[in-house]
Amino acid sequence: MTACRALVAEADQLVSRPWPHQRCRLDLVIARSLAEAGLDAEAALRAEAALKGADECGFRLYSLKAHVLLAKVSEGREKLDHHRRLGTNLARSLAANLNQEDAEGFLGLYGAARQSAL
Secondary structure, three states: OHHHHHHHHHHHHHOOOOOHHHHHHHHHHHHHHHHHOOOHHHHHHHHHHHHHHHHHHOOHHHHHHHHHHHHHHOOOHHHHHHHHHHHHHHHHHHHOOOOHHHHHHHHHHOOOOOOOOO
């Protein structure tokens, strides 16, 4: 765990240009790494930082990725359900701009089944 935290600290120092999309990507990669190491609370903090940055800049795909991760590592059923619901809705919104085949693949990737029209 200490090695994981040391690598995270090193990665934070390597970000020399404050480009928002790169910051979001870095936060997401670090959050996923922390989650894989079993450090869910720290992963949630980084995923929340990525979500905040993505939402501020309108990076909807990064927002989706952050919600998907937060739906796995957040504490409490309400938070998990909140992020799962927002992630599903955002995935459907993004998929609406794709052709049917791509939309189905995209929704499958993010665990959001397409609702059939009645």
